[in-house]
Amino acid sequence: MGLSWYQYASRLPLAMNLGKVRTATAPLPAQDQKTVEQIKQETHAHNRDNIDRTRAYLSFYQKHPQVHWALLAHLVSRNAGWSMTDLRGELLPRLLRTKEQQDYFSFLERGNWLIFHDAYPQxxxxxxxxxxxxxxxxxxxxxxxxxxxxxxxxxxxxTTDKELLAIALIINEQNYLEEQLMKDSSYQNSVVRTIPFALQELLQLNLILFPQRKVVDEQGSFLQLVGERVFHFASLPERIRLGKRLYSLLFGGANRQEAAYAWAMEQPHTGSRKDYWPHLFHDVNDTVPGKSYQVKLMNCQLRQGAKRLFSPTLRQVWRPIHHEPPKALDWYKNKGDVWHVLTRMEETAFAAEMNEVYCQALAKIEWAVAARTRLLG
Known part of the structure; x- marks a missing residue:
């Protein structure tokens, strides 16, 4: 997905015009004011929780598939929901205190809310x-x-330059997130600088997964997980590079987006990891309370007699929360030229098979939970 000379040259006028845009000064005509208010109201209505946001992205992509970013946002937002419910699922509550669970949820929810608040009106x-x-x-x-x-x-x-629009939205949303969330001292102290946040990177638990429905023949299909590991989430340049790689992964190869879209359409987002792996996860907690944790998985299969891992739906465990309005600022005024970031594509992302990687991550956290249980008695 690198730029050809023709593509690069065609974008030069854009580079020169980045500084020649309007700002909100004069009052709007009545029709324009009505349009702005309607968009704000509709955005607010769909920004209730991760379930509503994720559904809204997919609904928009159904109508406007030329806006690639909407499908990417839908799939990444699913991952945010899975991370939220992990905090109240089978494993992480055995490693994190209740306050840490709440702090992590607030961090994930605020980021998910902020990006939708900024992007959906666009x-x-x-x-x-x-x-x-x-x-x-x-x-x-x-x-x-x-x-x-x-x-x-x-x-x-x-120009209907789909690739450039997607990359620009990635750059915009990550810079917006940097100013509105990552620089917030309360989240820096409660989440970003904490040992559990670093632990997740060390154990490679931070994975973004794209389930894809792969048709084998007319008799059947199977579900493949592709995706990327998340390293150094606190770094703005790394988050932008990750976003570009994810975009390349989704839209850089034949039929990848069709396979991901097919699965997304057939499986509504609930927040439970049962959505993609019901053979390992269940949204009903079958574990007997009070018992020490026994490892359930071996080679990504349930051990004999083991119950599935508890992965609740989002609305089972988290209620919608009130968000304070974001700070009134324009990140671009403080950033200068981002032209080189906009036009430079990252290395091509290959459709990495993540089934095994995710299985290994699950095994690591299971053994961490089991070890903690033995230490604490």
Missing amino acids: LLLYEESVRRQTNLFYLLPHLGVSTFMQAIWNHFWK
């Missing part, structure tokens, strides 16, 4: 522009969206 404004067949992106500043993305959407409206 998607809705594009949808409205398509419906009216006119460019409405001058309204982006009135929705709190960066000047960077105004230039990008104007470019996309003229």
Whole structure:
């Protein structure tokens, strides 16, 4: 998915125009004000929790598959939901104190909420522009969206450059997250700098998984997991590189997005890992309370007589929470030129088989839980 000379040259006008965009100053005409308010209301309605956000991304992609980022956001948001329910599932509550579970959930939920709060109005404004067949992106500043993305959407409206739009949204959302979440001292102290946060990286528990429905023949199909490990999440450049690799993984090869989309359409998002591996996970807790933990898995299969790992649905264990409005700022005004980041693709991501990697991660955490149980009696 590297740039050809033609593609690079075609994007030069965009680089020169990044600084020539409007800001929200004069009052809007009545129709424009109504459009802005409707978009804000619809965004708020779908930003209730991870389930609603994840569903909204997929619904948008169904209608506008040319906006690749929406499918990527849907799949990454599923992973955020799985991470949230892991905090109340079979294993992590045996390693983390209740306050740590709550702090981690607040961190994941705030990030998920912030990205939707910023990105979904952009998607809705594009949808409205398509419906009216006119460019409405001058309204982006009135929705709190960066000047960077105004230039990008104007470019996309003229060129339908799907790849550049996706990469730009990755850059935008990660810079937005950096300013709104990662620099927040409360999350720095409660999550980012904590030993459990580092432990997850050491044990390689941070995996982003894309289930894909692979058709074997007319008789059947199987589910394959592809994805990426997450390292150094606290680093903005690394998060952007990860986003690019995930985009390349999803859209860089024949039929990958079709296979992921097929699975997403057939399996509603619940937050439970039962969604993709019901042979190992169950949203009902079958473990007898009070007993010391016994390792359940061997070679990614249940041991004889073992019950499935408890993986609750999101709404079983987490209620919607109220979010404070984000800070009023434009990250791009403080960043200068991001042209080199925008046009440089990362190394091509191969469709890495993650079934075995994820099995190994599960085994590591199971043994960590079992060891802790023995130490604590």
